[in-house]
Amino acid sequence: MKKVLFVINTLGGAGAEKALLELLKRFSPQQYEIDLYVLLDQGELISQVPEHVNILNTKYLSESVLSVEGKKKLGKTVWHRLWKHMALGKNLIYLLKNLTDMLKKKQIHTDKLLWRIMSDSGMVLKKHYDMAVAYLEGGATYFVHDHVEADQKFTFLHVDYSYAGYTRALDLDCYPDFDRIFTVSDEVKKSFLQIYPECAGKTVVFHNLLDKEEIKRKAELPGGFSDEYKGKRILTVGRLTAQKAYETAIDAMKLLKDQSEQVRWYVLGEGELRKKLQQKIEELGLTEDFLLLGAVENPYPYYRQCDLYVHETRFEGKSIAVQEAQILGCTILVSDCSGNREQVENGVDGVLCQLDARDISEHIKQLLHDEELCDRYGRNAAKKMDQEDEKGLELFEINEGKSDTDEKAKRSFGHYSCVQ
Known part of the structure; x- marks a missing residue:
């Protein structure tokens, strides 16, 4: 039986964490000891971790890492870990050097600075594994x-x-030592290889795996909007962080x-x-037009009921x-940036816009006043996801003898994974 370890920074309700849970389901407990x-015990x-997966953490907090109380507890954990295994002392020169570099660029990424300390203060694992997988950049890696x-x-x-704030200096050039590097999209791969061109031969795109039928099932469960609003509804799902540019969305709603316009904007996160x-x-x-609803256990009824996803x-x-x-056939408007433009084909299964309040508001008006166009985009989006899911699953069927440019690279991961 193969022994496999997965490591992730936290297990909060964000996209990467959800994708990890789905990936863990694909490993057969009859073949793999997972x-x-x-890393941060929270x-x-x-x-939602599958029953056949053994959780190594001896102490664990189930609070959200983004809630007020959860952030306080996470802060205490980080403070305690600064002193564990002398992690702060060992990394002091590293911290000063990289902080200086960030100050020169006028961009301070505190989390990026602290990931190596969190790594060095983690638990001591004495077990030898056939395969170890860091499922997130930074501390887990x-x-x-x-x-x-x-x-x-x-x-x-x-x-x-690069946009997220990582550098070779922060990584201490660790990536070339990995046997395989998986990126979730072509644009992530391209961005990474601009910094690590020597890793081109071992870097492969591995799309997030989602349980499409389960998402559709949950979308039909009770829940969703409860305010009895009669106008159009816009939905956004995501953490309330700078990356998500919510201040621009609020300005667009003001316009x-x-x-x-008879429309309300709802945010889950x-x-x-x-x-x-x-x-x-x-x-x-x-206050009655742009509503922060917080995180919800089942967001899918909201997707099904909204008129536009932004x-x-x-x-x-x-x-x-x-x-x-x-998957749920929503009409989708996204900003034209890395990642988004790879997922949405402008004018085919959604619309790309500039990250500008006026441009966003104009595209929203156009879409909400053209029901036929919205229906077409939604149908095309759902069809696209059906096809993309199939492509993702091919990575788990590698032993049946496929041959394309990346096949040799994919095989090393497929060797350890199996769809039952």
Whole structure:
């Protein structure tokens, strides 16, 4: 029986974490002994880990990493870990050097600075694995590279590498040592290889796996909008972080209201910007027009009931929220940025717009006043996801002897994975 380890930074309700849970389901417990280590011991999705997966964490907090209480507990964990295994002292020169580099660029990424300390202060694993997989960039990748014994080591990238704030100096050039590097999209791969061109031969696109039928089933369950609003509804799903550019969405909603459009904008998600965003909403008089509903256990009825799904972000790897909207046949408007433009073909299965309040509001008006166009985009999006799901599953059927350019690279992962 093959021994496999997966490592992820946290297990909160974000896209990468959901994709990991789906991937874990694909490993047969009759063939694989699967261990999971959550580096920061926290996240609300812990209850959804498949039963056959052994969770290594001895202490664990199930609070959301984005809620107010959850953030406080996460902060305490980070503070405690600074001193564990002398991690802060060992990385002091590293911290000062990279902080100086960030100050020169006028972009401070505190989480990126601390990931190596969190890695070095993680639990000590004495087990040897056939394969170890870092499912996220940053801490998980550093931990698998530095602190895990395994015959093969793989890592995943879910974000635009440079835009997200990573550098070779932060990584200490660890990526060339991995046997395989999986990116969730072609654009993530392209961005990564601009920094690590020597890794081209071992870097392969591996699309997120989603349970399409389960998403459709959950969309029909009770739930969704409860305010009895009679106008058009816009939905956005995502963490309340700077990456998601919600301040621009709020400005777009203000323009729509000033033009007397009968529309409300709803957001599902939590994050550190909630207070700041709510303040902006109130200042612009949008308390009944732009609603922060928080995180919900089942978001899919909202997708099914909305008139338009909008995803205007600064950058993406491959958004699971957009994939879910496509599965459920939503009309989709996304900002023209890395990740988004790979998922939505402008004028075919959705619309691309500029990350600008006026451009967003104009496209929203056009879509909401053209029901036939919206229906066509929704149908094309759902059809596209049917085809993309099949392509994703091919990576788990590698032993049946397919041959394309990346086949040799894919085989090393497929060797350990199997769809039953």
